[in-house]
Amino acid sequence: MSQQEGQGQAGCALDWVGGKLLTVAPPGWAVMDLKVLFAADVEDFVFATVLGDGSLLPVEMPEEVRAPFVGLRHLLHEPGAGTWFSIRFTMTPPDHYRVDFNFDVDPVWDPPLDPAVLADDLLRWPRTPENTPRWALETMGVEPPALPDRVDYEEQANQVKRVTDQLRQVLPAGWGYVQVQFREIGHHAEVAALVQNAVGAVVQWNPPRAVAERFRELRTMTRRTEHGPWFSAKVELSGDGREKVSTNRTEEPTWVDPPSDEAYLVELGLPGSERAPDWLRARSVS
Structure with a gap:
């Protein structure tokens, strides 16, 4: 599958996720915020619904939403560059959504991720040394290379x-x-x-x-x-x-x-x- 085809399928999957979230949108909602974190076989879905007055309303995320994100790690994987660590999916009325993919920075697990799980994830989705983030090395107890003091x-x-x-x-x-x-x-x-x-x-x-x-x-x-x-x-x-x-x-x-x-x-x-x-x-x- 080409990169363009993978991105096209990813877009369809995210459209489907947005549609599913709309089925649980309460009256007066202003924002639905979904943060998804993956590492090897460990996953975390943090779903929040914000009303028009700024308050948070407990709303249960549809369970069907989980499955597409497993596939998205495969679809967006690039040899040597790995795949995403986390995704922030934000919806606003009536049906607009924004997706922020994180391939590089610390997803900030709460509670912190077991270093062995992260190491397993990097074995499944290998990265070249230049594509392995410093925070990931530090999490696994590996000393990262010294940073340069001048870059282009x-x-x-x-x-x-x-x-x-x-x-x-x-x-x-x-x-x-x-x-x-x-x-x-x-x-x-x-x-x-x-x-x-x-x-x-x-x-x-x-x-x-x-x-x-x-x-x-x-x-x-x-x-x-x-x-x-x-x-x-x-x-x-x-x-x-x-x-x-x-x-x-x-x-x-x-x-x-x-x-x-x-x-x-x-x-x-x-x-x-x-x-x-x-x-x-x-x-x-x-």
Whole structure:
């Protein structure tokens, strides 16, 4: 089967899933959110229904929905690149849906996945070393290779996508807009996030550790760019797919918890410190 044929069959399967979910949609629903995680013979389906007032209503997912996702792992498998780890399927009235496939980032199992199960999954769906994610190696107790401190623009874009993909896999059900800020100096890092739900209410959100890890990887891999390292980043995502990512390389971030003096000294010893701004250089003599 060609890749195009596989994607066509996948589209038909997802259309069917959307139709099945609509059969259990309650009056006044605003969002139906389904997150599917697979690893070897272990699976997890997390289904949530959000009403127009922003509240969650317990609704049982149709059991028939499970079967197509087993086939989707086969349909979307690519030799050397493996298959997807998780899928986020989101529906809004009357019958619109968005699907975010995750082939690369941490699906964030809750409770955490047994490392042996992940190892089994990677045996069934083999990946070349360059296609094996760092989080997967770390989960299995394998030391990942050192990250480069300078990559080309294409790889920078790939890593930015990993950050946004990670967010889309773990955001709370019913989100419509999110703003996430990441700040780091030396070994001191902070993540702050605000989520707007379907009715416009804004709440604070505590992202899982995997989000900070994707930001850290991006920062490490861009330390020696022509503009030097950045110290904070802001990501804005919308449920309709819009994304905006910006970084700050000049101003000291506004910290929630001030870093220690040691954190500043560690930063000055990292690659790219020759481009350190004055406020950072001043810490070396303070």
